[in-house]
Amino acid sequence: MNRLRALFSGREMGIVGALIxxxxxxxxxxxxxxSAQGIHDLFLxxxxxxxxxxxxxxxxxxxxxxxxxxxxxxxTAFLSGQLFINDHGTPVILVLLAGIALGAxxxxxxxxxxxxxxxxxxxxxxxxxxxxxxxDYGWATATGVQQVNADQMSPSFLAFGxxxxxxxxxxxxxxxxxxxxxxxxxxxxxxxRELYAIxxxxxxxxxxxxxxxxxxxxxxxxxxxxxxLAGVLHASYFGTINASVGNGRELAVIAAVVVGGVAIFxxxxxxxxxxxxxxxxTTITSALPILGVPAFWQRAVDGAALLLAxxxxxxxxxxxxxxxxxxxxxxxx
Amino acid sequence: xxxKLLRWESVLFLLCVAVLVFGSTxxxxxxxxxxxxxxxLDYTEVSLLALALLPIVxxxxxxxxxxxxxxxxxxxxxxxxxxxxxxxxxxxLVLVAGGVLGAVNAGLIVKFGLPSLAVTIGTLGLYRxxxxxxxxxxxxxxxxxxFRPLATDTxxxxxxxxxxxxxxxxxxxxxxxxxFTPVGRSLYAIGLGAETARFSGIRVDRLKCALYIVSGVIxxxxxxxxxxxxxxxxxDNANGLELIAVAAxxxxxxxxxxGRGTVIGVLTALLLMAGLRNVLFLNxxxxxIQNVISGLLLIVSVLVPVVANLLxxxxxxxxxxxxxxxxxxxxxxxxxxxxxxxxxxxxx
Numbered sequence: 127m128n129r130l131r132a133l134f135s136g137r138e139m140g141i142v143g144a145l146i147x148x149x150x151x152x153x154x155x156x157x158x159x160x161s162a163q164g165i166h167d168l169f170l171x172x173x174x175x176x177x178x179x180x181x182x183x184x185x186x187x188x189x190x191x192x193x194x195x196x197x198x199x200x201x202t203a204f205l206s207g208q209l210f211i212n213d214h215g216t217p218v219i220l221v222l223l224a225g226i227a228l229g230a231x232x233x234x235x236x237x238x239x240x241x242x243x244x245x246x247x248x249x250x251x252x253x254x255x256x257x258x259x260x261x262d263y264g265w266a267t268a269t270g271v272q273q274v275n276a277d278q279m280s281p282s283f284l285a286f287g288x289x290x291x292x293x294x295x296x297x298x299x300x301x302x303x304x305x306x307x308x309x310x311x312x313x314x315x316x317x318x319r320e321l322y323a324i325x326x327x328x329x330x331x332x333x334x335x336x337x338x339x340x341x342x343x344x345x346x347x348x349x350x351x352x353x354x355l356a357g358v359l360h361a362s363y364f365g366t367i368n369a370s371v372g373n374g375r376e377l378a379v380i381a382a383v384v385v386g387g388v389a390i391f392x393x394x395x396x397x398x399x400x401x402x403x404x405x406x407x408t409t410i411t412s413a414l415p416i417l418g419v420p421a422f423w424q425r426a427v428d429g430a431a432l433l434l435a436x437x438x439x440x441x442x443x444x445x446x447x448x449x450x451x452x453x454x455x456x457x458x459x
Numbered sequence: 460x461x462x463k464l465l466r467w468e469s470v471l472f473l474l475c476v477a478v479l480v481f482g483s484t485x486x487x488x489x490x491x492x493x494x495x496x497x498x499x500l501d502y503t504e505v506s507l508l509a510l511a512l513l514p515i516v517x518x519x520x521x522x523x524x525x526x527x528x529x530x531x532x533x534x535x536x537x538x539x540x541x542x543x544x545x546x547x548x549x550x551x552l553v554l555v556a557g558g559v560l561g562a563v564n565a566g567l568i569v570k571f572g573l574p575s576l577a578v579t580i581g582t583l584g585l586y587r588x589x590x591x592x593x594x595x596x597x598x599x600x601x602x603x604x605x606f607r608p609l610a611t612d613t614x615x616x617x618x619x620x621x622x623x624x625x626x627x628x629x630x631x632x633x634x635x636x637x638x639f640t641p642v643g644r645s646l647y648a649i650g651l652g653a654e655t656a657r658f659s660g661i662r663v664d665r666l667k668c669a670l671y672i673v674s675g676v677i678x679x680x681x682x683x684x685x686x687x688x689x690x691x692x693x694x695d696n697a698n699g700l701e702l703i704a705v706a707a708x709x710x711x712x713x714x715x716x717x718g719r720g721t722v723i724g725v726l727t728a729l730l731l732m733a734g735l736r737n738v739l740f741l742n743x744x745x746x747x748i749q750n751v752i753s754g755l756l757l758i759v760s761v762l763v764p765v766v767a768n769l770l771x772x773x774x775x776x777x778x779x780x781x782x783x784x785x786x787x788x789x790x791x792x793x794x795x796x797x798x799x800x801x802x803x804x805x806x807x
Contacts, residue, residue, distance in 0.1 A: 252754075429583065
């Protein structure tokens with residue numbers, strides 16, 4: 127029970143609260159928002175961005191960032207299309223593994239540059255954002271395949287993307303499994319705790335004997351793999367892909383992570399928060415048209431949500447600092 | 460002396476010359492006046508945004524919202540023009556709007572103490588969204604014929620577009636302030652250590668505020684050029700341009716941690732990118748491959764100093780006597796496995 131309370135302590139509860147407010151308001155306007163189908167759709171839409179947010183969180187905790195996730199996602203989405211063009215009957219699991227593997231390779235490339243060559247992550251991944259996206263387009267041009275449609279993919283692959291188990295979408299199950307695994311590792315494994323240490327104070331972490339380079343490298347590989355997985359899932363869910371899948375996604379992912387309470391300068395935050403952040407932003411996006419707000423408000427609302435989240439965090443932190451100071455001076459007196 | 464030769468700006472300059480020489484010898488039509496004008500015009504807005512970003516990056520901060528400010532100002536221009544306002548009144552209003560958006564960034568970052576990366580990712584979305592709110596997803600065209608040549612034409616008798624003159628003027632102003640005034644030196648000081656700068660009597664907060672407001676104003680100037688050049692005001696104008704501007708600044712040798720970089724470096728990087736893009740375009744290399752090259756160039760630009768540093772450390776300079784070298788290298792094994800760089804505490 128205590129563990130459960132700790133799990134939902136403070137910051138995560140805030141997002142859950144915001145989520146409840148959005149859902150309640152939207153449902154009073156249109157009751158079908160909270161129907162079984164409505165909830166099903168919400169979770170389905172949030173799953174892919176949640177996967178990306180989980181990978182990004184692991185990196186942001188170490189005071190790094192991965193701007194290339196959208197491009198990696200596009201690359202592996204295209205890879206799954208290509209696999210089906212080569213062999214219409216490619217097993218689903220093989221496509222998934224291939225996507226994860228390609229994502230991991232991209233992540234390893236980023237990670238090697240950051241961890242071994244000591245180049246800032248923001249710069250490296252901004253570069254690979256273009257490189258990976260360019261490879262994606264180059265691949266499309268070279269093979270003459272501009273777009274892969276649903277009829278070119280295997281039915282079992284499409285069924286996997288849109289299917290569900292006991293009413294829960296397959297993609298959501300996958301996202302929850304990844305979330306649980308990552309949360310457990312970050313919380314309980316020694317290497318998981320070390321990621322927080324690296325993010326809080328890289329120099330101190332290194333002096334404490336933490337293999338910072340190796341940990342950061344691993345975090346990049348994980349983020350890349352999850353982006354790779356997200357790309358394949360995108361292909362199986364939407365059934366239509368071209369070389370521009372995931373374009374501009376990186377900023378939405380970082381927004382979800384920050385809304386989820388992960389400090390952009392590392393050292394604090396949880397994957398649960400980030401996943402909830404993704405769910406909150408997706409829910410707001412779906413709620414806008416129901417509330418009669420034109421769809422083009424969406425980006426403004428996303429941006430405002432991010433700003434509100436970090437402002438509130440800051441305000442809470444300042445108040446906490448003041449309280450601590452008062453307590454200390456009181457105990458001294 | 461060796462350091463001067465090895466400076467990144469010189470490398471960029473040589474690359475630039477190489478591209479221009481390669482272009483004019485191998486590609487028919489590259490060296491024509493028309494093409495040069497086109498090449499320069501094509502990078503007007505990116506150049507302005509990069510010049511707005513440069514001083515901010517020097518202080519160790521970032522502004523990812525520049526292209527969204529451009530988009531919002533363009534949408535505002537369209538709406539006001541649609542409402543029947545004269546272009547002469549629209550121009551100052553748009554400039555003020557840009558300044559206000561910059562001031563919002565400044566307020567959140569400086570007054571409220573929030574990280575600029577997170578804030579400007581937020582306002583990137585917010586301002587772009589507001590652009591849609593202001594104009595919807597339509598386009599406004601038909602801007603006055605007496606203003607449009609300023610963004611599309613060249614100065615009579617030369618290949619120099621008026622818009623490029625704007626870039627040059629802004630570039631000269633930024634260079635003048637950054638390199639030749641106490642304010643400019645303060646920017647470097649802030650970038651190397653904001654706390655130290657504050658204790659040295661530099662008004663860090665006020666300066667940063669000013670930089671974000673100026674950035675907004677420059678972005679609104681870029682929006683006017685963009686709107687007139689394409690004769691089209693749309694909410695999605697210059698979508699994603701912020702990343703190209705950031706890439707140009709970093710390629711220009713400006714450290715993402717602040718405290719290092721020159722205006723000439725950034726301008727050379729812009730010319731290099733514009734030239735490269737144009738040569739590749741004329742040789743029918745697709746846009747996508749161009750992006751790969753830009754991305755690789757960016758990665759190489761940050762790898763070069765790292766590699767140079769490694770080589771320097773391996774090979775002690777001959778003028779240094781050996782005992783001090785050894786004693787200097789003694790503390791190294793502590794972090795040898797992770798080879799700490801000069802900015803290890805900030806991996807970003």
